[in-house]
Amino acid sequence: MASKKKRIFLVLFALLVIGGVLFWVLHRPKAATNVVTIYGNIDIRQVQAAFHDDGRVQALLVQEGDRVHKGQLLAELDPVRFQDAVARDKALVAAQEQILARLLAGSRPEEIAEARAQVAAAQASLANAEITYKRQESLAAEQYVPKQNVDNAAASLKTARANLEHSQQALTLAIKGPRKEDIAAARAQLAADRAALALAERQLQDTKLYAPENGVVQDRIVEPGDMVSPSTPIFTLALDNPVWARAYLPEKALGKVRPGMRAEISSDSFPGKRFKGWIGFISPTAEFTPKSVETTELRTELMYRVRVYACNPQHELRLGMPVTVRIDLQHNTPQNLPQHPCAASDGEQ
Structure with a gap:
C-alpha cells in the first residue's frame, strides 16, 4: 500500500514539473531580435x-x-522638313540684320548731298516763279495779258513754295537719320527671327x-x-540600376525601420551572395487590413509596403525575382543618400 502511494506521488510530482516547464516555455519573455527579415520581389523603373x-x-x-x-x-x-525650316529662318535673320545695320548707319553722305541739291533746285524754281508772277501782274495791270495769266502765275508760285518746303524737310530727315522707334522695331524683329531660328535648330536636333x-x-x-507624334513611344527602356525590392513590413517592426537604413537583399538565384541596399520608402498606409475595426491582436497583422533599393551594376537582379530582405537594427542609423548612389559604388559584395 505504501509503495502504491509512493508511485502515485511520483507521477503527480512529474506531471507538476512538466506542467511548470511548459508554462515557463510558453510564457517566458521573448528575446528581442536585432534583425528584421521581410520578403518581396524585384521591381524596376521604366x-x-x-x-x-x-x-x-x-x-x-x-x-x-x-x-x-x-x-x-x-x-x-x-530631317528634310526641319533642315528646310532652318535654312528659311537663317535667311530671314540675315535679311533683318542688314535692315538693322542700314538703320544704324543712318543716311549716306551722297543722300544728304542729293537732298541739298533738291533744296537748291526748289529755291531756283521759287525765284523764277516769283519773277514770272510779278511780270504777269504788271502786264495784266496795263491790260496787255488776260487775267488768267496772272492766276496761272500765282498758282505756279504757290507750287514752287510748297516744293521748297518739301525739299527742306527731306534734307532735315536725311541729316537726322532714322527714327529711334524704327531702330527699336528692327531690333525686336531681329530678336524674333533669331528665336524662330533657334527653335528650328532645336527641332532639327x-x-x-x-x-x-x-x-x-x-x-x-x-x-x-x-x-x-510626341505621344507615340518609340522604345520602352528598363532602368535596372538601381532596382528595388517591393516588400511588406509587419506592423510590429514599423517603429524600428526608417527610410535611409541599410539593408541586404539575397536571392535563391545567387546562393550566399548579398546585395547592399537601403530603405527608400515606407508606405504611410497599411496594405492588409483584415477588418475596418481591429482588435489588439489584429492590429499586429497589418502590413506596410516598403521599397528597398539596391545597386545592380552586373544586372543580376531582374524584374519579378523573389528576394529576401534583411535589415540589421544594430548600428544602423538612417543616412541621406545622394540622388544616384550607385554611380560611385558597385553596390554589392
Missing part, C-alpha cells in the same frame, strides 16, 4: 522614350534586349532620339517608316 515632334521614323538603331547608356543615339526622324538613362531596351514599339 521610361517611354519618344520624339519631341511629329515626323516619319527614318532609322531605329537598337533592338530589344540591347543595353544602352545615357546619351546614346537610339532613333532618327526624317530633336529628330534624333537619345537614351535618357542607362538601361535595357525592353520593347521596340514602332518600325522605320511609321509616322509618330
Whole structure:
C-alpha cells in the first residue's frame, strides 16, 4: 500500500514539473531580435522614350534586349522638313540684320548731298516763279495779258513754295537719320527671327532620339517608316540600376525601420551572395487590413509596403525575382543618400 502511494506521488510530482516547464516555455519573455527579415520581389523603373515632334521614323538603331547608356543615339526622324525650316529662318535673320545695320548707319553722305541739291533746285524754281508772277501782274495791270495769266502765275508760285518746303524737310530727315522707334522695331524683329531660328535648330536636333538613362531596351514599339507624334513611344527602356525590392513590413517592426537604413537583399538565384541596399520608402498606409475595426491582436497583422533599393551594376537582379530582405537594427542609423548612389559604388559584395 505504501509503495502504491509512493508511485502515485511520483507521477503527480512529474506531471507538476512538466506542467511548470511548459508554462515557463510558453510564457517566458521573448528575446528581442536585432534583425528584421521581410520578403518581396524585384521591381524596376521604366521610361517611354519618344520624339519631341511629329515626323516619319527614318532609322531605329537598337533592338530589344540591347543595353544602352545615357546619351546614346537610339532613333532618327526624317530631317528634310526641319533642315528646310532652318535654312528659311537663317535667311530671314540675315535679311533683318542688314535692315538693322542700314538703320544704324543712318543716311549716306551722297543722300544728304542729293537732298541739298533738291533744296537748291526748289529755291531756283521759287525765284523764277516769283519773277514770272510779278511780270504777269504788271502786264495784266496795263491790260496787255488776260487775267488768267496772272492766276496761272500765282498758282505756279504757290507750287514752287510748297516744293521748297518739301525739299527742306527731306534734307532735315536725311541729316537726322532714322527714327529711334524704327531702330527699336528692327531690333525686336531681329530678336524674333533669331528665336524662330533657334527653335528650328532645336527641332532639327530633336529628330534624333537619345537614351535618357542607362538601361535595357525592353520593347521596340514602332518600325522605320511609321509616322509618330510626341505621344507615340518609340522604345520602352528598363532602368535596372538601381532596382528595388517591393516588400511588406509587419506592423510590429514599423517603429524600428526608417527610410535611409541599410539593408541586404539575397536571392535563391545567387546562393550566399548579398546585395547592399537601403530603405527608400515606407508606405504611410497599411496594405492588409483584415477588418475596418481591429482588435489588439489584429492590429499586429497589418502590413506596410516598403521599397528597398539596391545597386545592380552586373544586372543580376531582374524584374519579378523573389528576394529576401534583411535589415540589421544594430548600428544602423538612417543616412541621406545622394540622388544616384550607385554611380560611385558597385553596390554589392
